[in-house]
Amino acid sequence: MSSIDSLTTKIIEFRDARKWKKFHTPRNLALSLVIETGELFEIMQWKEDHEILSDLNRLKPQLEDEIADIAIYLFLLAHEFGINLADAIPQKIVKNCKKYPLEEKAKFEED
Secondary structure (H helix, E strand, C coil): CCHHHHHHHHHHHHHHHCCCHHHCCHHHHHHHHHHHHHHHHHHHCCCCHHHHHHCHHHHHHHHHHHHHHHHHHHHHHHHHHCCCHHHHHHHHHHHHHHHCCHHHHHHHHHC
16 A cells, blocks of 8 residues: 555545545535645745745744645545546656656757
8 A cells, every 4th residue: 555545544534534525525625625725825925935945944834734735635636536646646757757858858958
């Protein structure tokens, strides 16, 4: 069992113990994913990247919480669609390597 599968199992157990499955429809999970992403952006709102990074010690607990919420909803959504993230992620990386080969990067850097 991959660590992704193990985490998904823990998330499902947490959800099911609270009888929340009826609320976790694909649409609601996708909306929740967007909402949590918005909360992540709220932490960084009006800040430049260097400001976020220089204030990382203070921001990190909030960032961890929001990124974890995003991951939880993503894992739940994948589960509802029957998508195995442990398989889907490496497959997508292979597709991205074909779509964006290193030669293209080299050509871009020459310009």
